[in-house]
Amino acid sequence: MEAVKAELNKTPRSLSKQARRKQLIEATIKCIADKGLSGTTMADVTQQAGLSLGIVNLHFQSKEKLLIETLSYISDEYTSGLNEIFNDDKLTPEQKILAHINFDFSRKIIDRNKLAVWFAFWGETKSRPTYLSICASYISEIANNLTHLFAVLKQQGGYSTVNPDLVCTCYTALSDGLWLDLLITPKGLKPAQAQAVAMHYLATQFPNHFKSQTGH
């Protein structure tokens, strides 16, 4: 990972295949944010990357594959960040949930370019089975982990009326909806406020563990 980043200083030709692909994917993210999925052309992407027109076909075979890899890229970034939290044995369930929220609204994830990419692909899932299956797999993986955390907290904290499945569905939807707010009304809602809204909901379910700010 760091090795890949260091390579960016070398002359273009010396970049590894992996780093070149990453460079092109990041150019794609920028283009989708700037011009929309429908307005992004191969010329746009390669120009954004500062490379020649044919380079995408060389590394990805086709535009369609580049787009699929771009969706996979942001999905992997998101799920791997969450998995690090889930698998961290030093954290209690409560701390894991807290870390999850922090991650959901962190600078790395709440980047309006990436948010635009998420929504661009979500908007095409109905017509593109490949996009749908990529989304479906990360969604169910995260839901399983999160539901489990809520179930443990319910048990340990004596929250007898909490329904972990319901809370997972509600929290996940809330988080996605707040992402939309952050994408569409950038001047209206700041990431920290969005995070406070999410906390406010969790505080309704686990009042002994999470506190809602009194914010107004």
Place this chain on the structure above:
Amino acid sequence: MEAVKAELNKTPRSLSKQARRKQLIEATIKCIADKGLSGTTMADVTQQAGLSLGIVNLHFQSKEKLLIETLSYISDEYTSGLNEIFNDDKLTPEQKILAHINFDFSRKIIDRNKLAVWFAFWGETKSRPTYLSICASYISEIANNLTHLFAVLKQQGGYSTVNPDLVCTCYTALSDGLWLDLLITPKGLKPAQAQAVAMHYLATQFPNHFKSQTGH
């Protein structure tokens, strides 16, 4: 409205301009759902409508204007439905909120073709100021009305700790996120379940007025 519908029985040439535009917009919705925003061509739309290729330019001047009218169409349908509820003097605030939820997850709104259109446009708002401004205006109109209802219910119901702005932001985001669930995991979540999730949240804020189903 009914007059327009009745016209659909007439021969093609006798349809009013208004009805023809509606016909083309509905064909556009179907195409965006079936082929995505980027995959929708003029040939697709006109064929879906059973009309000839040049008809869109005749009625909308350009593809771009057709798309803008399509976004306006679903926005208007949504906001006018909500405004009917807000402006119905026979309903109490509590009943209005209930009607709002019912509407958000009604068959008319939760049509996967239309959901696909919402997300398709949301994904392009960052790059298309026109789309953004259409979205921004209906969002703020609805938020004002909804916040007001929550404020009245807070007052009347003695919910001293409720923050109407926060509840409005949270409910709206939750609703949008549930729409995403309904779009992406159609077999996983039914509209009635999504509505129950939204109710579950409102029950946390206004427990004397709304009850969460015990659902499992």
Place this chain on the structure above:
DNA sequence: CAACTGAATGAATAACCATTCATTTTTACT
């Protein structure tokens, strides 16, 4: 019913865009 009006058609056009591949440039290896 003949002349008129405007809606609708779809072949033709012109612009756009993904992909190819012959050529050039760089790197690795001896």
Place this chain on the structure above:
DNA sequence: AGTAAAAATGAATGGTTATTCATTCAGTTG
């Protein structure tokens, strides 16, 4: 340094698509 292999280039290609507009057609009017 010399050579082979790999990476990158970008002009050319071919397919696609939005838009135009001369023509056709249906409905209306006097």
